[in-house]
Structure formats: C-alpha cells, structure tokens
Amino acid sequence: MGALDSVARLVGNTPLVELKSLSPESGVRLFAKLEAQNPTGSIKDRIVLRILERARATGALAPGQQIVEASTGNTGVALAMFGRMLGHPVEVCVPESVYPEITQLLQAYGAKIRFVPRQAGIKSAVEVAQRLAVEEGSFLLNQFGSAENLRTHYETTGAEILSDLDQVDVFVAGMGTGGTISGAGRRIKEANPGCKVFGVEPRLGVHVQGLHSLDDGFIPPVLDESVLDGKIIVGNRHAFSHARRAMLAEGIFGGISSGAVLHAAMRAASRLKRGNVVMIFADGGWKYLGTNLWSVDDDLETVDKAEDPLDDILWW
Ligand SMILES: Cc1ncc(COP(=O)(O)O)c(C=O)c1O
Structure with a gap:
C-alpha cells in the first residue's frame, strides 16, 4: 500500500x-x-464517516458546526475522532454505565461528554441528544434514525x-x-x-x-x-x-x-x-x-x- x-x-x-x-x-x-x-477500533467508523461526509456535502452540517450524538461508546469515539479531523466540536451523550476507557478516549479526542442516568438506557440518551441539538443548534448525527447507517452497511x-x-x-x-x-x-x-x-x-x-x-x-x-x-x-x-x-x-x-x-x-x-x-x-x-x-x-x-x-x- x-x-x-x-x-x-x-x-x-x-x-x-x-x-x-x-x-x-x-x-x-x-x-x-x-x-x-478500523482506525478508532470499531465498525462505527464506517457510519460516522459516511454520515458526516453526506451531511457536509448537502450542507446539513455547516463548517465548524457542533455535532451531538447519543452513544454507548464506539460511535461516540468514532465521532470524536472524525469530528475533530473535520473541524467540528463534538458532544456525546453516554449512559453513566459506560466503560471508563471509553470516557478516557472521548476526552483524549477532546469531545464534550454528557452523562445520562444508567437506568435511563439508550432511548433517553437519544432524547437528550435530540434536545441538545435543538437547544444548542448542533447537528444530530442520528445513528439510530439515519438511513445512511443502513446504506453504509x-x-x-x-x-x-x-x-x-x-x-x-x-x-x-x-x-x-x-x-x-x-x-x-x-x-x-x-x-x-x-x-x-x-x-x-x-x-x-x-x-x-x-x-x-x-x-x-x-x-x-x-x-x-x-x-x-x-x-x-x-x-x-x-x-x-x-x-x-x-x-x-x-x-x-x-x-x-x-x-x-x-x-x-x-x-x-x-x-x-x-x-x-x-x-x-x-x-x-x-x-x-x-x-x-x-x-x-x-x-x-x-x-x-x-x-x-x-x-x-x-x-x-
Ligand atoms: C461493540 C458493538 N457491537 C455491535 C454493535 C451493533 O451495531 P449496529 O448499531 O450496527 O446494530 C455496536 C454498536 O454500537 C457495538 O458498539
């Protein structure tokens, strides 16, 4: 190569x-x-890169705009890396039960972390991310709802x-x-x-x-x-x-x-x-x-x- x-x-x-x-x-x-x-060590690099590339191409994601997402870990890490590479601040909503290594990786890539209660589960992390996207004017990656996810695979x-x-x-x-x-x-x-x-x-x-x-x-x-x-x-x-x-x-x-x-x-x-x-x-x-x-x-x-x-x- x-x-x-x-x-x-x-x-x-x-x-x-x-x-x-x-x-x-x-x-x-x-x-x-x-x-x-994959570069950040999981399958999620595939969908994160694709969703970001498409969103930038269509203008749905503006240059320098913050990106927010709910994740139990891997998507957040992939987003923290590719968001940084493409010049976007990143905020990730994770359940408190997330492994400490994931928190460390998110911090190392410079992402903002928002914890949601452990019992609340991924559904409520998704709701928090949706709310933050509106309140903060961020782009929601939306791995649970984006047709690009399925298309990538x-x-x-x-x-x-x-x-x-x-x-x-x-x-x-x-x-x-x-x-x-x-x-x-x-x-x-x-x-x-x-x-x-x-x-x-x-x-x-x-x-x-x-x-x-x-x-x-x-x-x-x-x-x-x-x-x-x-x-x-x-x-x-x-x-x-x-x-x-x-x-x-x-x-x-x-x-x-x-x-x-x-x-x-x-x-x-x-x-x-x-x-x-x-x-x-x-x-x-x-x-x-x-x-x-x-x-x-x-x-x-x-x-x-x-x-x-x-x-x-x-x-x-
Ligand atoms: C370790 C691991 N395995 C499997 C999956 C499932 O992948 P999918 O979201 O495409 O169903 C994920 C998703 O986050 C994951 O992190």
Missing part, C-alpha cells in the same frame, strides 16, 4: 478471517469480519463480505442500532436468498457493550426486521467465555459483543451439516481490559456445557 492522504482511507475493507479450530464439522466454516481494524460491509466469499449460508451480527444486520444482511440475502440472518441481543437488563435488547421497547427506526430470520439472546457469561475462546483458540482479541456473536454463531452452526457462517466482530478487546473478562478462570468447556436456560433462539 502506498501513502494514504488521510486516516479516513483506512475505514472499511476489514479482513474476513476463518476460525478453523472452532468449526463444529468439517463442512461447516466460521468466518469473522474483524471491525477492530449495504454498500460496504455486506458488499465486502460477498467479494471475499461466494456463498454465505448464515450471517450473524450484534444489534445496537440494527444498521449492520439490516444493511449487510439485506445485501447478503439478495446474493444468497437462502441465507439465514440472525441478530444477537443481550438479555433484557444485561449490559453487553454496544448491543441493545429490543425487549426494552425501543425499536430503532434503522432496524429492518424483515431481514431477520431470528434473534439469538446471549447472556454475559457466554459472551465473556466466547470472547476468551476466540482469543485463546484463534488469537483474535475481540470485544464482549464479539464473544456474544461467536456464541450465537456456534449455536446456529451446530445445526448445520455444511455451509459458511459469517460473523461480525464489531470491536476489539482493548476497551474491556478493565473488566474481569480476560481473567476469570472459568473452565471454558464447563461454561459451554452449562446450558443457560435463558439463552434462546426466537424465530419470527
């Missing part, structure tokens, strides 16, 4: 890596798309997967705004109509960074439920154990939601005789080093066999 004119050129075109040792059967292959390879994430792999039989991704699963899922299904698309959510009330339970009553406008064949609910224990499994078995240092996605994908893969299963690993493990994610010495086999009765596949 020659010299790049800016860090924005590093967004997307992330690697798709096979997790050979975790395949349940010889004909079943598991692949993870490693979104931690349709045109980039989904298209990249299809250019790496001819046949996708199962596609599994976490659901936060729903942009990844709806956009990439739609693109993959158009090419492989038989592909099953599963969205992963945490159990209601359980904190898995970046993911959101639809059972709290907030259905993001970006989510296109018609793309989904089912959703898989994952508890923290399995998310943690599978984040460790990806690291120990394949050297992949993914975040907690990547662990949740791996657990869900392995459940879906156990029903197959053959086929390609593609997963999105939305971020890396660095931000979660302060948790006991990597140090709990639960035996992985035991955690796996302990069927969690509340983990469930719901079909619709």
Whole structure:
C-alpha cells in the first residue's frame, strides 16, 4: 500500500478471517469480519464517516458546526475522532454505565461528554441528544434514525463480505442500532436468498457493550426486521467465555459483543451439516481490559456445557 492522504482511507475493507479450530464439522466454516481494524477500533467508523461526509456535502452540517450524538461508546469515539479531523466540536451523550476507557478516549479526542442516568438506557440518551441539538443548534448525527447507517452497511460491509466469499449460508451480527444486520444482511440475502440472518441481543437488563435488547421497547427506526430470520439472546457469561475462546483458540482479541456473536454463531452452526457462517466482530478487546473478562478462570468447556436456560433462539 502506498501513502494514504488521510486516516479516513483506512475505514472499511476489514479482513474476513476463518476460525478453523472452532468449526463444529468439517463442512461447516466460521468466518469473522474483524471491525477492530478500523482506525478508532470499531465498525462505527464506517457510519460516522459516511454520515458526516453526506451531511457536509448537502450542507446539513455547516463548517465548524457542533455535532451531538447519543452513544454507548464506539460511535461516540468514532465521532470524536472524525469530528475533530473535520473541524467540528463534538458532544456525546453516554449512559453513566459506560466503560471508563471509553470516557478516557472521548476526552483524549477532546469531545464534550454528557452523562445520562444508567437506568435511563439508550432511548433517553437519544432524547437528550435530540434536545441538545435543538437547544444548542448542533447537528444530530442520528445513528439510530439515519438511513445512511443502513446504506453504509449495504454498500460496504455486506458488499465486502460477498467479494471475499461466494456463498454465505448464515450471517450473524450484534444489534445496537440494527444498521449492520439490516444493511449487510439485506445485501447478503439478495446474493444468497437462502441465507439465514440472525441478530444477537443481550438479555433484557444485561449490559453487553454496544448491543441493545429490543425487549426494552425501543425499536430503532434503522432496524429492518424483515431481514431477520431470528434473534439469538446471549447472556454475559457466554459472551465473556466466547470472547476468551476466540482469543485463546484463534488469537483474535475481540470485544464482549464479539464473544456474544461467536456464541450465537456456534449455536446456529451446530445445526448445520455444511455451509459458511459469517460473523461480525464489531470491536476489539482493548476497551474491556478493565473488566474481569480476560481473567476469570472459568473452565471454558464447563461454561459451554452449562446450558443457560435463558439463552434462546426466537424465530419470527
Ligand atoms: C461493540 C458493538 N457491537 C455491535 C454493535 C451493533 O451495531 P449496529 O448499531 O450496527 O446494530 C455496536 C454498536 O454500537 C457495538 O458498539
């Protein structure tokens, strides 16, 4: 690769890596798309860059105008970086439960942070961001409502997967705004109509960074439920154990939601005789080093066999 004119050129075109040792059967292959390879370390660089570029091109975002957004972390970090690069002050509304590493990163990029109460959840962070946008005359990034979110994943994430792999039989991704699963899922299904698309959510009330339970009553406008064949609910224990499994078995240092996605994908893969299963690993493990994610010495086999009765596949 020659010299790049800016860090924005590093967004997307992330690697798709096979997790050979975790395949349940010889004909079943598991692949993870490693979104931690984006410049701020998560899949959110894709949508933030695109929304900002479009908004600047249409004039919806004026030069130097402040940008505000609600985020549980990764979008805020991506916005703090790209906002700064493009000359916009940034304010991010985050729940108090956000990991300290995210707060530190936001501060390091010079973003203003507005905390919302932990119990209030992402819906109220979105409402605070909407109110601030009006009061302060800021541009609202609006990841939960912007059609550009879904479009980004349709045109980039989904298209990249299809250019790496001819046949996708199962596609599994976490659901936060729903942009990844709806956009990439739609693109993959158009090419492989038989592909099953599963969205992963945490159990209601359980904190898995970046993911959101639809059972709290907030259905993001970006989510296109018609793309989904089912959703898989994952508890923290399995998310943690599978984040460790990806690291120990394949050297992949993914975040907690990547662990949740791996657990869900392995459940879906156990029903197959053959086929390609593609997963999105939305971020890396660095931000979660302060948790006991990597140090709990639960035996992985035991955690796996302990069927969690509340983990469930719901079909619709
Ligand atoms: C770590 C992580 N995983 C998954 C997601 C879900 O992505 P989407 O918002 O496209 O549904 C997010 C979103 O913030 C995230 O931060």
